[in-house]
Amino acid sequence: MNAMDHARLLPWASPDGKPCxxxxxxxxxxxxRLADRMEAEQMESAAVLIGEARRVLAACAWTPGEIHLLAYDLNAALTEVHRVSESRGARLQQRTEGEDDGGGDGAPSAA
Known part of the structure; x- marks a missing residue:
């Protein structure tokens, strides 16, 4: 097992765009804790943007500039939410694997 098997993907990238x-x-x-707070903020921003997208699209009177900005913002939010999803999924998998190999919390299992 290498160190990356227990690494957490952080919700930000390096200055050159590489994962941290x-x-x-x-x-x-x-x-x-900082990563947890940032993930929560990213998820909340995405939820707000979804509401804004619904409002803009429901109006059926948008300009090309509004649609372009909406697409840009939605892409940025989706990228952040995807990173959060990858990170949380990897951590869930680590927990499950830890339980399978006896590395769980020490509680007896129900047989």
């Missing part, structure tokens, strides 16, 4: 990872830790440190 947090290696090790328990998920309660400063960077983990």
């Amino acid at each position: 990872y947090l290696i090790g830790g328990t998920g309660t440190g400063y960077v983990s």
